[in-house]
Amino acid sequence: MSILSKAYFHDEAAAFAYVESVVWANGPVCPHCGGYDRIYDLKATRIGLKKCGQCRKQFTVRVGTVFESSHLPLTKWLQASYLMCCSKKGISAHQLSRVLEITYKSAWFMAHRLREAMRSGDMSPFGGEGAIVEVDETFIGNDKTMKPKGSKKGRGYAHKHKVLSLVDRSTGKARSMVVDSLKAKDIMPILEANIHAETHIMTDEAGQYHHVNKSFAGHDFTSHGKGEYVRGVTHTNTIEGYFWIFKRGMKGVYHHCAKKHLNRYLAEFDFRYNNRVALGCNDSDRQIAALHGIVGKRLTYRDSSAA
Ligand SMILES: [Zn+2]
Numbered sequence: 500m501s502i503l504s505k506a507y508f509h510d511e512a513a514a515f516a517y518v519e520s521v522v523w524a525n526g527p528v529c530p531h532c533g534g535y536d537r538i539y540d541l542k543a544t545r546i547g548l549k550k551c552g553q554c555r556k557q558f559t560v561r562v563g564t565v566f567e568s569s570h571l572p573l574t575k576w577l578q579a580s581y582l583m584c585c586s587k588k589g590i591s592a593h594q595l596s597r598v599l600e601i602t603y604k605s606a607w608f609m610a611h612r613l614r615e616a617m618r619s620g621d622m623s624p625f626g627g628e629g630a631i632v633e634v635d636e637t638f639i640g641n642d643k644t645m646k647p648k649g650s651k652k653g654r655g656y657a658h659k660h661k662v663l664s665l666v667d668r669s670t671g672k673a674r675s676m677v678v679d680s681l682k683a684k685d686i687m688p689i690l691e692a693n694i695h696a697e698t699h700i701m702t703d704e705a706g707q708y709h710h711v712n713k714s715f716a717g718h719d720f721t722s723h724g725k726g727e728y729v730r731g732v733t734h735t736n737t738i739e740g741y742f743w744i745f746k747r748g749m750k751g752v753y754h755h756c757a758k759k760h761l762n763r764y765l766a767e768f769d770f771r772y773n774n775r776v777a778l779g780c781n782d783s784d785r786q787i788a789a790l791h792g793i794v795g796k797r798l799t800y801r802d803s804s805a806a
Pocket of ligand 1: 529530531532533534551552553554555556
């Protein structure tokens with residue numbers, strides 16, 4: 500036996516039962532009307548099919564999720580989500596296509612929908628009183644929307660995608676975003692929206708962070724330019740560890756990425772980082788966390804407090 504021999508990777512009925520147990524932890528809910536009192540099982544007609552006695556409409560657990568408009572069996576979706584969840588640096592659509600024996604196009608759409616499932620809807624600020632948040636930026640790929648100036652084509656960072664990340668040292672969680680500019684006037688509103696004012700901020704010596712202490716409880720930085728990387732608790736090593744994995748994945752696995760998709764890839768790397776082994780999450784836990792994210796904004800799960 501191995502993880503890959505689990506029934507839900509091979510048997511469609513088992514796959515439905517597994518996804519239902521995650522999405523409908525408190526029992527099935529009609530995605531059309533939100534009803535849950537009179538749900539009838541029509542699985543003899545089609546695997547996973549249910550009917551709502553309230554609105555008389557039929558549905559399966561796929562309705563209202565990122566799996567909805569796909570013709571691929573749920574077993575393939577579970578195989579794909581497991582591969583994405585257990586590969587620390589990600590898995591390319593080409594690789595997914597070969598392993599799952601589906602077309603590249605299907606694999607590409609599947610991977611992007613799963614990234615959508617991994618995207619955290621949590622917008623609550625990081626940090627708080629006594630907490631430390633590391634802030635840093637990195638550059639990746641080529642932003643085709645920016646024209647390199649003069650003869651210095653290909654040099655410097657201006658033409659690259661700019662990624663701003665935060666890591667909350669107390670929770671160990673990361674949040675990353677693509678930004679158009681790293682100027683203080685553009686960065687500060689983002690930091691203020693994403694970090695509690697009572698937080699102590701750690702950065703490197705970059706100029707855009709010079710006035711960070713005006714908006715937060717405190718600010719310390721190391722001077723990488725002078726060879727200083729750690730001074731007691733003052734360092735950005737946690738966030739650099741995050742960037743290390745992100746860059747290995749983007750360079751080694753994904754190779755290219757247009758700016759419009761970069762936020763999705765960041766969601767994928769944030770997701771795996773925030774559900775990592777050091778935080779008590781194994782590969783299967785991570786897959787369950789991803790399945791929780793497949794549900795859209797519509798009411799397709801039963802709120803335990805309302806049950
Ligand atoms: Zn209904």
